[in-house]
Amino acid sequence: MTESTYRIQGATGEWEVVIGLEVHAQVTSQAKLFSGAATAFGAEPNTQVSLVDAAMPGMLPVPNRECIRQAVRTGMAIDAQINKWSRFDRKNYFYADLPQGYQISQLYHPIVGEGQIEITLDEKNPDSSTKTIGIERIHVEQDAGKLMHDQHPTRSYVDLNRSGVALMEIVSKPDMRSPAEAGAYLSKLRTILRYVGSCDGNMDQGSMRADVNVSVRRPGEEFGTRTETKNVNSVRFVMAVVEHEASRQVDVLEAGGKVVQETRLYDPDRNETRSMRSKEDAHDYRYFPDPDLLPLELDDAFLEECRQSLPELPDAKRQRYEQALGLSAYNAATLTADADTARWFEALLAEGARIQKKSEGEVAKASANWLLSELYGALNRLGKSLEDSPVGPEEGAELLALVADGTISGTIAKQVFEIMLETGDRAPKIVEEKGLKQTSDTGAIEAAVAKVLADNGDKVEQYKAGKDALFGFFVGQTMKAMQGKANPQVVNELIKKALA
Amino acid sequence: MSIDLQTVKKIASLSRISVTDAEAEAMVPELNNILGWVEQLGEVDVTGIEPMTAVIPNHQRLREDAVTDGDVRDKVLANAPQAEHGFFAVPKVIE
Numbered sequence: 351m352t353e354s355t356y357r358i359q360g361a362t363g364e365w366e367v368v369i370g371l372e373v374h375a376q377v378t379s380q381a382k383l384f385s386g387a388a389t390a391f392g393a394e395p396n397t398q399v400s401l402v403d404a405a406m407p408g409m410l411p412v413p414n415r416e417c418i419r420q421a422v423r424t425g426m427a428i429d430a431q432i433n434k435w436s437r438f439d440r441k442n443y444f445y446a447d448l449p450q451g452y453q454i455s456q457l458y459h460p461i462v463g464e465g466q467i468e469i470t471l472d473e474k475n476p477d478s479s480t481k482t483i484g485i486e487r488i489h490v491e492q493d494a495g496k497l498m499h500d501q502h503p504t505r506s507y508v509d510l511n512r513s514g515v516a517l518m519e520i521v522s523k524p525d526m527r528s529p530a531e532a533g534a535y536l537s538k539l540r541t542i543l544r545y546v547g548s549c550d551g552n553m554d555q556g557s558m559r560a561d562v563n564v565s566v567r568r569p570g571e572e573f574g575t576r577t578e579t580k581n582v583n584s585v586r587f588v589m590a591v592v593e594h595e596a597s598r599q600v601d602v603l604e605a606g607g608k609v610v611q612e613t614r615l616y617d618p619d620r621n622e623t624r625s626m627r628s629k630e631d632a633h634d635y636r637y638f639p640d641p642d643l644l645p646l647e648l649d650d651a652f653l654e655e656c657r658q659s660l661p662e663l664p665d666a667k668r669q670r671y672e673q674a675l676g677l678s679a680y681n682a683a684t685l686t687a688d689a690d691t692a693r694w695f696e697a698l699l700a701e702g703a704r705i706q707k708k709s710e711g712e713v714a715k716a717s718a719n720w721l722l723s724e725l726y727g728a729l730n731r732l733g734k735s736l737e738d739s740p741v742g743p744e745e746g747a748e749l750l751a752l753v754a755d756g757t758i759s760g761t762i763a764k765q766v767f768e769i770m771l772e773t774g775d776r777a778p779k780i781v782e783e784k785g786l787k788q789t790s791d792t793g794a795i796e797a798a799v800a801k802v803l804a805d806n807g808d809k810v811e812q813y814k815a816g817k818d819a820l821f822g823f824f825v826g827q828t829m830k831a832m833q834g835k836a837n838p839q840v841v842n843e844l845i846k847k848a849l850a
Numbered sequence: 851m852s853i854d855l856q857t858v859k860k861i862a863s864l865s866r867i868s869v870t871d872a873e874a875e876a877m878v879p880e881l882n883n884i885l886g887w888v889e890q891l892g893e894v895d896v897t898g899i900e901p902m903t904a905v906i907p908n909h910q911r912l913r914e915d916a917v918t919d920g921d922v923r924d925k926v927l928a929n930a931p932q933a934e935h936g937f938f939a940v941p942k943v944i945e
Contacts, residue, residue, distance in 0.1 A: 380915050387920030395936040396926055400919035404926045416915030444866055446940045498937070499944045506944065507937035510926070634864055644910035 354481075356528030358566065360600045366569045367596040368576070369526035371588070372561040373539060375424075375518045375549040376493065377417045383492055383516035384411030384454065391555055395509040403514040405449035411642055413438075417516035418646065420548035421461050421490045422656045424518060427546045427663055428485055430465025432653060436489075437645045441635045446508055447495040455519075457637045460489035461646065467522075467542065468665060469534040470683070483535050484523035493517050518548070524563065524573065529589035536560060536585050537687075541664050544689045553583050560588050562616075564595040566603070574599070575609040579616050579623050591616050595623050667692060675699075675714035684722060694736050694743055695721055701747035706754055716750055724764065728771055741770050749777040761834050762786050790837040792844065798831040799824070799844050813849065821845065851889060852882045 357364040382389055385402035402409040425432050437459040440452040465485040495513040499506050520539065526532045540558060543549040550557050560583075565576035577599070579591045599609050614623040662670070664686050671682035685695045698721060702713035725746065729739055749770065753763045758781055769780050781787055789795070802824055803810055813820040824845050829836055858877050862869045869877070927933040932940070 381913075381917050381919075385920075386913070386916065386918030388917040394923075396923045396938075397936075398920045399926045400922070401925065402919070412911060412913045414915050415912035418912065442864070446938075446943045497943065499942060501937075502934070502939065502942075504942055505932070505934070505939040506942045507934065507939055509937055634860075636864065644904060644908055646910050 354527035354531060356530070357569070358596055358600050360604050362604050364569060365566045365596070365600050365603075367527060367529075367592060368524050368565045368567060368573055369528075369532045369592055370524035370563040370576075371522045371526070371532060371535060372563070372578075373520045373522075373536065374493075374559045374561075375520060375539075375543055375551075376557040377420045377490070377516035377518055378548060378550055379414060379416045379420065379516055381414055381416075382514040383414055383417050383490065385514055387514065389515050393511055395507075396511065398511040399513065403449075403510055405451070411454065411640075413643070413646065414516065417490060418461070418648075419652070419656055420516075420546075421488060421518050422648065422653065423546050423660055424520075424543065424548045425462030425465060425488055426657055426660055427542050428465035428467050428488075430485060430488065431463035432648070433459065433461055433463055434648045434653070435459065435645055436461040438640045438643045439637045440640045441491075441637055443635060445494070446506060447497050447510075447513070449495070449510065449513065453492050453494065454640055454643070455491035455637075456489035458639075459645075460487040462488035467535065467538055469531065469538050471530055471534055481525075481531065483525045483531075486521040486523050488518050488520045491517050491519060524565075524576075529592040532562070532592050533585045533589040536588050538664075540585075541687060541689070545661055545664055547661075547689075553585075556583065559583050562588055562591045562595070564592055564599070565609070566596050566599045574603075575611050577609065577612055577614050577623075579614045580626070582616050587616060587618055590618075590621060591623060594621065598623065661689075664689075664692075671714075675711050675718075677714055677718050681718045681722060685718060690736055694739075697743035698746050698750075701744050702750055705747055705751045708754075713750070713754070716754065717747075720746065720750055724767055728767070732771070740774065741767070745770060745776055752777055752781060756790075756837065757781065757788060758786055759788050759834065759836075759838060761829075762788065765834075786835060788835050788837050789832065790840050792840060795828070795832065795836050795840055795844050796848075798828050798836070799841070799848050802827040802831060803848055810849070821849075824849075851885050853885070854878065 357366060376389075377383075379389060381387060382400075382403060385400040387400040387403055388398045390398065400409075402411055422432055436456055438454050439457045441455045441457065442452040444451055464487070467483050467485060468480050469483055470480050493512045493515040495508055495510040497506050497508055501507050522535065526535055536558075540551040540553075543558075544551045552558070559581045562579045562582050563576045564579070565574040567574045577595060579595060582588050582591050595614070602609055610625075613626045615626050616623050668682045668686040671677045671685060672679055675682075677685070684691075686692050695717065698717050699710045699714060702708075702717050703710045706713055725736075725739065725741065728741075729735065732740070734740070749763060749767060752758045752766075753760055758766065762781075766777050766780050766786060769775065769784075770777060773780075806824075806827070809820050809823065813824075825838070825841055828841050828845065829838070832841075855874060855878055858874045858881065859869070862874065923936060927936070927938065930938045932938070
């Protein structure tokens with residue numbers, strides 16, 4: 351672990367930034383936390399609302415097992431204490447998006463206690479320093495509805511589709527010390543949630559939002575007064591909020607003022623934070639245990655099922671890619687940064703090993719290189735993601751197998767891949783139909799070599815006089831004459847022989 | 851524990867209940883009587899006793915994750931003083 355050296359240079363000296371994040375992550379589930387209404391994104395207003403979600407009198411909330419299970423699995427994935435006994439509390443406040451007049455949450459007895467997440471400061475360079483960020487707790491709570499203010503001159507419109515959707519609030523300790531650390535933490539948390547499958551991590555759809563707590567202090571001194579910037583919905587914005595809020599606080603302090611503990615809003619268009627007007631008693635939530643719900647008691651069988659159902663997690667996977675598959679640290683980090691990429695890569699590996707009758711380790715390097723350069727290059731060009739790639743893992747593995755067994759050269763493989771992208775045909779068919787098979791027919795290659803050397807008598811003389819670099823030229827000309835289909839090793843040998 | 855006029859007014863405002871000054875003043879002794887009555891429970895020694903959460907020992911039942919409800923927009927909006935285009939329409943609230 352390394353200490354951050356990030357400092358803000360004020361007029362009166364250096365300041366250190368202290369950051370904690372509260373992340374609201376929407377739990378992946380079909381139905382809501384306490385009702386059987388659907389959670390799907392983008393439905394018509396108020397069509398995914400039950401009478402429980404609308405807070406009609408006499409309705410009884412019943413917790414959704416899957417939401418509880420996902421919170422527990424998430425806790426296990428960050429190595430946290432799982433509380434077999436937890437309880438729901440009411441957080442009371444009035445707002446138009448909250449029909450109950452209270453949010454059901456867990457203040458006193460959260461379902462998940464202390465855990466931790468290890469962050470790498472430079473994602474693409476896993477040898478760079480790592481740091482452990484403590485997690486204070488994860489609790490489960492209801493989301494509120496959505497307000498729209500721009501549809502009517504004097505009215506706000508309320509859509510309760512989100513009302514009652516399950517959220518996990520993941521609260522970090524104030525362990526981060528720079529915008530980069532805050533960004534790395536949020537990315538890593540998102541990666542873990544997506545691996546676990548407890549949240550889809552779609553920040554642009556609001557599936558993950560962060561409340562960013564920032565304070566500044568002289569290095570080594572006590573924590574300063576913090577502010578909380580609400581609902582920040584991207585890694586980049588979190589980093590911007592930290593940067594701006596910290597320098598704003600330094601300015602306030604250096605001008606002899608005091609930082610006010612308050613809630614702020616981030617305005618991405620102006621790249622600044624500003625104070626949210628709030629009534630002084632706005633935070634008097636009068637929490638108390640929800641009398642509609644009994645304490646939540648989890649038994650060992652439930653916990654065991656949660657543990658068994660956890661997938662291989664990103665850190666373990668990255669280590670395995672490096673150690674068991676022999677991939678470079680960079681490739682291992684890139685392939686494991688997202689669950690979908692890792693899944694795609696593993697499908698490619700499995701298929702490659704099957705077709706080539708080799709171990710996954712033996713096909714890993716070629717597979718990783720092809721995925722990260724050829725396939726990613728093509729997808730970038732086409733503006734597509736891995737998810738809607740026109741070439742799937744099976745097709746990719748077939749192509750790589752043709753290179754591995756010498757049927758085609760690497761150069762021809764690139765051409766074949768282009769044709770696959772265009773036509774949707776599979777590699778063996780393309781190679782067969784277009785006659786792209788690599789030839790080791792020495793007779794044909796010898797003839798081509800002889801012609802190249804005869805046509806370039808001057809260069810042959812220069813070569814013999816010691817200009818070794820010309821060897822590559824002869825190879826290139828021969829390959830060109832053979833339309834790229836000659837086995838490069840055979841070409842090399844035959845040219846060597848002819849020039850000897 | 852006892853409460854004063856200011857606390858009564860604050861609780862009323864937090865609960866969005868409108869009370870006149872006269873009503874609030876009348877409530878101070880009423881609420882204090884209730885609090886005093888409940889506080890008698892403090893005389894019982896509960897050292898080492900877990901707080902009771904239900905009269906009959908009972909487990910919280912959990913529901914399976916299935917969509918079994920919703921799609922009742924008309925019912926949901928039926929009691930709304932104003933609804934437009936499938937939304938509740940409320941006085942503009944903007945921060």
